[in-house]
Amino acid sequence: MLNIPDSEYKRIVVIGAGFAGLNFAKQFRGKRYQVILLDKHNYHQFQPLFYQVAMAGLEPSSITFPLRKAFQKYDNILIRVAELQRIKSAEKRIVTDQGEIYYDELVLAMGATTNFFGNENIAKHAYPLKSVSEALALRNSIFEDFELALMEQDFEKRQGYIDIVIVGGGPTGVELAGALAEMKSHILPKDYKELNSREVDIYLVQGGDQLLKGMSSKAAKAAKDYLTEMGVKIIFGTYVVDCDGKQAVLKNGDKIPANKVIWAAGITCHKIPGLEDDHYVRGNRIKVNKHLQAEGLDHIYVLGDQAFVLDEGYEYGHPQVAQVAIQQGSHLAKLMQGKTSKPFEYRDLGSMATIGRNKAVVDLPKFKFKGFFAWLLWLFVHIRSLIGIKNKLFVFINWMWNYVTYDQSLRLIIKPSNRNKAKSD
């Protein structure tokens, strides 16, 4: 039972505490609404920095924030750790793994998950990076494999442990490739003196003919130049069609002997039982009008990655990025509270990606640049966006530490013991 107390106020149920859901709910402090925020985790995750957790540059706790702490001062906002299982739109109810609940208004802000394009081998063996849990699994795996590589005398087998294939040349792929290249040159020679770090190959496979699709061609070229200079092997115009935990197979038949394939090649949204197929477009995004209301579904709204706003001039919908989610969250809150009646309009503040120390690319609406100042701006924007003063402080110290020492102390292979599972036997 979700055990929600009755309230005289209208009840808004929000599914998902990512950028969209969190920012939406935050607008309701002290308002005459009862807001129920559901998430399957008890924390908000800061997606843009998952790759740094995977690369042992930041701690998971620095880029996550407990929802209950975020809403300690919001008496009308109730948090429940639960997973949506079905929408019964005719009854205005949802079913979760913790029981059913009635809504007056339902806000879907469930984000997106990794798209393996139906390839079961890849889904089973590749490493996705869409949660802090997945980032931790990747971190553990990278360092486990380095340890094993050290004990492997066979050259071919050793390459499997140390070579890494990254699939997808978007921001995540580019940032991962850059961070791995820095680990190769700054960390491995110190931590693994017995390994020949030159044996470590980092491949970045990109289906199209340029990186950072969605950014300017200037940024794309700069990213390519940076990565090439850092020793990353970029393969354009092909993609990974199979992997089995031992090697990656490219479309042209080439095989790369790498146990680890990191899959940053595409995202898709969850399909929700109870909704008909015709509510979805490409990538399982749900069609909404310019007021973010789901087409043909009363009292249901969709935000962020999961929303596809019709007729707004974006052929493929808005980009599935944090800024859109945040702006939609605020806008829908204003609409519901009657503070505006305008349609949603996305204000593109620009985009950026970091490749490494002093190396970043920034596309502002009127100005595009790269290098040290781009990197500084990237740092500033990301620290500013983190929730919690202590998280900002710890990330800042970590980054400064890393900048000065070239060497973090987070290369830990830590997993919780399986006690929790024993309990649920």
Next chain:
Amino acid sequence: MLNIPDSEYKRIVVIGAGFAGLNFAKQFRGKRYQVILLDKHNYHQFQPLFYQVAMAGLEPSSITFPLRKAFQKYDNILIRVAELQRIKSAEKRIVTDQGEIYYDELVLAMGATTNFFGNENIAKHAYPLKSVSEALALRNSIFEDFELALMEQDFEKRQGYIDIVIVGGGPTGVELAGALAEMKSHILPKDYKELNSREVDIYLVQGGDQLLKGMSSKAAKAAKDYLTEMGVKIIFGTYVVDCDGKQAVLKNGDKIPANKVIWAAGITCHKIPGLEDDHYVRGNRIKVNKHLQAEGLDHIYVLGDQAFVLDEGYEYGHPQVAQVAIQQGSHLAKLMQGKTSKPFEYRDLGSMATIGRNKAVVDLPKFKFKGFFAWLLWLFVHIRSLIGIKNKLFVFINWMWNYVTYDQSLRLIIKPSNRNKAKSD
């Protein structure tokens, strides 16, 4: 294959990178020895603060330190992540899960693990706290259960989620009880407004008639008074004979409806295949002479929790604490390097335990005290003992933050995704 390069120097193999093994190995920087340090983890763990990780007061990374980073500047010390499986003392070889290796001298510093006294139910359902992984599992479980409690309307069932039984009134039990009591009074009313925090009962079950056995009766009484004042229910003179994930059963037949039983009631050492039974004493400690050589086993030495030094005036052996391990590690290194020929002599620097904010007890050899200054000394000693400047800094900031705000932001239920397991299918 462990893949260890040949060396002209004598080879010392050390099993375990706890306080004893780490401190032993550290003495060999630049010496004419080849030191192989084996541990099943790639990090050193700072045991005295496991309870703070479990109570969401500190991050795992703050109290662990990567072994490779600790030994970056030690060219003659090789690290291998491997588990000891057997000692072949006649051949001077050991077998590990990664292959065999020859030793000239073997140093066992494997520490101790939880003693469930042969009770399978307890071993299966209770939460031990002898590793940072177990601390994380406990942290996750505590917060999972608070979430479930909120959604449980049945009073009895709800008590199961929120009541906690701690077994064992030593430092770990006392520190846990104190930290839980502080969580109950400072955190729960803010994070879980919908729960009645007065329903939360914290039980501390201690077999004997006083807490902190091994410390002074003054410290024991102070700890009891502090905990009682903080609302912890201390039960003396009995013990937990069974638990099943729903309730704990005491020897007198009383039942406490608590899903979580934390087991801090005793430790025991690992038995090692290849050693005869007569090498062990109580708790599977291995008999050593005053030069820390295993009785009847040439070229094998034992340090720390695992060692039982004969004829040294301690009826039950030295206390199994960090100080003994550290001093033995240094002493054995000196013995091996010919810098001393004296027998090991333990210098008791005193002991301390913290119960809560401004509440600690300290027994120095000539002076016993409690309260604010005891607490400050506890903080200082623990920060000083941590490895790594950044760990010291982060723990210091965390503690100051907590002192000022009464509120950390580490109450996260995070587990790595099971990707690593999928891979090993």
